[in-house]
Amino acid sequence: MNSSLTKNRLVLTKERYKDFYTSLLETWNGLAIPKDSEESWRKFPIGSVDWKELQFDPKELNLSATASEENTVEQSLSEETIQSLLATILKYTPKDYFAYLSLVAAPKYEIFLLEEGESEIHFEEDGDKPKHSVRIFYLTKGKTTKTQIQLQNHHDGEDLHMTSALDFYIAEDSSFFEILDRESSDLDLYRFRNVCILGQNDSQVKYHYYPMGGFRSKLFLHAHLLGKGAEVSVDGVSALGGRNLKDLDMEMFHHADHTTSKISYKAIVTDKSHHIFTGNLNIPPNLKKVTAHQESFNLSLNKKARAEANPKLEVLAEDVSCTHGATVGDIDEEQYFYLLSRGLTPEESKSLLVTAFYGETIHSIGFSDEVKLSLESEIKEILVGGK
Template identity: 80%
Template sequence: MNSSLTRNRLVLSKERTKVFRKSILEIWNQLEIPTDSNESWRKFPLGAVDWKELQFDPKDIFSASEENSTESLLSEEVIDGILSDILKYIPKDYFAYLSLLAAPSYELILVDEGESEFGFEELGDLPKFSVRIFYLKSGRTAKTEIRLENIHETDALHMTSSLDFYIAEESSYWEILDRESSDLDLYRFRNVSILSRSDSQVKFHHFPIGGFRSKLFLHAHLLGKGAEVIVDGVSALGGRNLKDLEMEMYHHADHTTSKISYKAIVTDKSHHIFTGNLIIPPNLKKVTAHQESFNLSLNKKARAEANPKLEVLAEDVSCTHGATVGDIDEEQYFYLLSRGLTPAESKSLLVTAFYGETIHSIGFSEEVKLSLESQIREILVGGK
């Protein structure tokens, strides 16, 4: 796996970024911090956030410094097209636009054929803002591991806001492993957008670990005939961790396929919220879309919520959705006890079976899978 792809990591020029930021100011000036009346934020306690403690002023527009870098690996036309796509498909979310305006630079990453790994570290207590654009050219096949790691040395609450775009051009295949590792004092606001062109296939695996409060918007746009997007992952929550995930699949063309399959395990006093939505406009044909959410609670004080939605306005489609929220199966638990396992061993085995299927279905190395299992196990059963 290539983990040193600096030659493919570009920063858009100062002048181009400045012009782009001007183009979004009109929309930004109309946006305000969301309130509880906003459906997407009604269960996330934004009203209780002490922005001063996070060293952030919501009324400020930041004067971000730009880095200079060559853009020669892509033509002017391609770069202009990428920025145009961002303008067209960026969600109208306050924090998405905040990232565009406050990020020190826009990083454009050209993804190589084969396997690659990219790591991003967020250091210190000051607010961090980032914009990352991952780009896979037509006809290429890639497996990409993304690691987001937040590190700080104090117990002060702090925040990050990021916008990540994944653009898969025509007839490409792209499997993405998205790993978040957050300290226990972090507010993470994140927007992820996936653009899938004709006959491209994107598999996005999301595994967030740690954090205090986090909100994720994931929007996938299936833009051409034959496009396919699959999103899955596992959230493992402990302590007082709150994760609020909202995932949406937008079908724009005939003969497109999407699937969301997400699992969450909660313990202690943690709270997980999953909202999924399939959006299919009128007159589309031969569209297949599925979503499912499975949630396991290990403590009566822990909470897991699943909110499946469908906005299907076409007739020639196949759509399904389902959700479960429950405790460990008592019959299975007592069966394992009867076979001589201890209560702790029985619980650990059942929990591991719940999330293990998702991990072992991803197309990455056994080393990566074992690392994911170890992180999840540490949160849920103390690493035993």
């Protein structure tokens, strides 16, 4: 891991969180690999996964191998705060097999205490053995930060392999937290990931998600708007080629009055790839002045590629403003032929229309032009060969 936040990174080893670890086991022992029949997994081919090839045995997980010899870099949080964070993690971690797999099998927990300004954190996953991680990004009261997270997977062989990760982004009262989450995966990777966003009173969280590459991936994103005035927005772009499958399941939970949430996600599929987006909204009874918006836009560049959008809303309160929308379509033929009539080649016309589709999303993020151009270049390389 390379990080500009090394001095504010706290490593919790197994010995340190022994009591917490023990408290996980009752739930963990009641979990099993999900089945195809489960609603959240019915589109993901979980039943056809060859766990032996992934060098992973869900029935004989060696939990004793989770000990770590790494020392704490710096004691930048009080013990009371650490215990409070662990209690929060335990409360809001979904009862998903892979979320708990990360909790019980990760060799360490990493807590990043974020400071004012911008930061960039790189995580590198090497080799073909299963990797499990837990990361907590913590922004204290009243602070403003922009953080770029880069997850990079490197694998030299041709065998399939896997990772599981649980990431928490926690924004305390009156804080502003903008996250650019970039995944870069090799073409043989199964990635199972849970992301949890917690926003307290008058906090604002902007989460931008850009996953690139991989073979099969399943993401659960759970955002909890815990305090009055909390705002959470999620956007991003998936660009898929080859036989890549990405299954994204995003949910907003409103817990307080005067909260605002938005999901706006785009996907472009080509070759024989398959993208699934499920957006969930949960607003319980008796909440007031809640605003929520959800939209999913999908562009297909090949008849053999597939894109699906599944909006789901559970709104039990009355004093709310909720909207949702979803589109799945091909390149607009009129626009395409118009560009051809202006002298552009078919490749140039296609590239321009595809760039226009995702460009607005990229340019809305609050990071440098260099970062935005890098994202555009990666997407273009996947979809149109960088032309």
